[in-house]
Amino acid sequence: xxxxxxxxxxxxxxxxxxxxFGEFVHYDYFFGYIGTLLHAESGIQHIHIMENEFWGKMxxxxxxxxxxxxxxxxxxxxxxxxxxxxxxxxxxxxxLICGGGDFGASRxxxxxxxxxxxxxxxxxxxxxxxxxxxxxxxxxxxxxxxRLKLITADAYEMVKKFTREKxxxxxxxxxxxxxDVSVEGGKTQELxxxxxxxxxxxxxxxxxxxxxxxxxxxxxxxMKDILKGTYQIFKKVYPENEIYCYRADVPSFxxxxxxxxxxxxxxxxxxxxxxxxxxxxxNHEVHxxxxxxxxxxxxxxx
Ligand code: SAM
Numbered sequence: 001x002x003x004x005x006x007x008x009x010x011x012x013x014x015x016x017x018x019x020x021f022g023e024f025v026h027y028d029y030f031f032g033y034i035g036t037l038l039h040a041e042s043g044i045q046h047i048h049i050m051e052n053e054f055w056g057k058m059x060x061x062x063x064x065x066x067x068x069x070x071x072x073x074x075x076x077x078x079x080x081x082x083x084x085x086x087x088x089x090x091x092x093x094x095x096l097i098c099g100g101g102d103f104g105a106s107r108x109x110x111x112x113x114x115x116x117x118x119x120x121x122x123x124x125x126x127x128x129x130x131x132x133x134x135x136x137x138x139x140x141x142x143x144x145x146x147r148l149k150l151i152t153a154d155a156y157e158m159v160k161k162f163t164r165e166k167x168x169x170x171x172x173x174x175x176x177x178x179x180d181v182s183v184e185g186g187k188t189q190e191l192x193x194x195x196x197x198x199x200x201x202x203x204x205x206x207x208x209x210x211x212x213x214x215x216x217x218x219x220x221x222x223m224k225d226i227l228k229g230t231y232q233i234f235k236k237v238y239p240e241n242e243i244y245c246y247r248a249d250v251p252s253f254x255x256x257x258x259x260x261x262x263x264x265x266x267x268x269x270x271x272x273x274x275x276x277x278x279x280x281x282x283n284h285e286v287h288x289x290x291x292x293x294x295x296x297x298x299x300x301x302x
Contacts, residue, residue, distance in 0.1 A: 021050055023065055025222050031065070031254065033058065038134060043126050045177075045191065049134050055252060057134055059102065061127075061177050062190065068252045069137065072104055074281045075216075075257060078248035080108035081282040082290055083171055083214045083261055086268035090114050092212075096162070096169040098155035098195055099176030101127035103138045106148055110140045111276055118148050121155045123191050156194045163207040172204055174215040178226055196230055201237040213238075213262040217245075220297055221255035228300045230260055238262040245301055246290040248281070258297070 019037050022030040035052035048060040056069030067075060084092050093116045097105050101122025109118050122128065128150055131138050140148060151158060155176075162169075176192035194200055196215070204213055218226035227245070234243045242264050247256040261268065271287045293301075 019050070021048065021060070023060065023063060025254065039130060041126065044124055045126075047124075047126060047130065049130060058252075059130075059135070064178060065252060066177070067102065067104065069135065071250055071252050072138065073279075074248050075250045075253075076104035076108050077279050077282040078246070078257070078290065079173060079175060079214065079216060079259060080105050081276070081279065082246055082259070082268075082287060083173075083212050083263070084109070084112065084115075085271040085273045085282075085284075085287055086261075086263060086265075087171070087212060087272065088265060089272045091265075092170045093117065094169045095119070095171045095173065096159075097121065098159070098172065098174045099123075099192065100173065101150070102131050102135070103128065103140065105173055105175050107138060107140045108279075110142070110145050110147060111278060112273075116147060119151060120149070121151045121153055121158045123152070123154045125152045154191070156200055159200065159203050159207060163203050167207065169208045169211050171212045171214070172208060174213070176216070178218045178223065179229075196226070196233065198233050198236055201233055205237055210264055211262075212264070215260050217258040217260050219250075219253045219255040220258050220300060224300050227258045227260070227297070231301050234260055234262060239264075244268055244291065245293060245297070247293065247297070248290060 018035065021033045024030045033050065033052045035050040037048065037050050039047065039049040041047050045061050046063065049057060051057050054070070058068045059066045093114065095109055095115060095118045097118065097120045099122055100106065100120050101124060106118050106120055109115050174195055176195055177190055179193045179196040180190050204211065215230060217230050220227045242262050244261045244263055246259050246261065250257045269288055269291045271284045275284055
């Protein structure tokens with residue numbers, strides 16, 4: 001028998017380029033995804049959208065995973081329902097989302113009829129356009145909900161303007177890409193950087209002295225400097241007894257995501273609103289458990 005030395009060629013794949021995308025978590029370790037490239041651009045941010053069999057469609061900004069279709073609900077439900085439900089019932093009427101041009105946070109907020117206004121301020125006009133094309137499941141149930149407004153601007157500049165105009169929000173959600181917080185204080189390139197700084201939080205406090213502020217702070221197991229640095233900023237700006245940290249396990253992030261919250265009311269660990277039926281992650285049991293932090297996180301929060 002003649003030894004077979006040539007392999008069969010690969011069958012032609014589906015439409016699009018099948019490629020391997022690597023997201024570096026550390027300089028010698030990365031998450032690798034195989035899939036079809038649906039979109040790639042280098043505008044004000046590098047944006048890639050790919051489709052992977054397990055995770056569904058995935059959005060990367062500047063080579064960092066922002067979310068996957070399969071588990072984005074966990075990140076967004078934790079980001080929104082914990083501060084809303086922690087607040088005195090009916091308290092949240094006006095909400096500002098800094099970043100969040102993917103609509104995921106607004107989708108969750110608009111589930112509450114009590115919420116009257118949701119403003120998204122995202123710096124990159126391409127993000128909302130691409131979401132409408134590739135990720136319709138992130139859009140609110142009624143994408144034309146009159147309570148929702150999208151502004152394309154740097155949230156830093158917009159908050160400055162809102163402060164001058166004496167606009168007030170009950171809840172401010174900072175749903176941005178991660179900042180650059182390397183141990184060496186490496187070079188800054190993320191557009192979100194200023195939204196993690198003291199000046200920005202001082203403006204938020206001036207704009208909404210009684211406002212709840214929640215900020216996503218990355219995945220501490222692999223990037224603890226974001227939580228550590230942001231907590232130091234919160235401590236400088238807000239009373240220490242109003243600062244809380246909670247977490248949510250987002251599998252595609254490879255560890256629990258951290259959220260820091262400035263909460264100027266009583267007892268955020270107890271939910272005060274009725275449970276919604278149309279959530280997949282959030283319920284009152286998860287609400288209470290989200291504030292239980294592992295010892296190694298508490299060390300970061302000292
Ligand atoms: N789930 C996310 C994660 O993994 O961190 C956040 C997703 S959301 C897509 C991040 C958004 O922040 C992007 O659409 C980006 O354009 C926006 N962004 C970054 N810097 C910003 C700034 N200075 N002002 C407003 N939006 C900003």
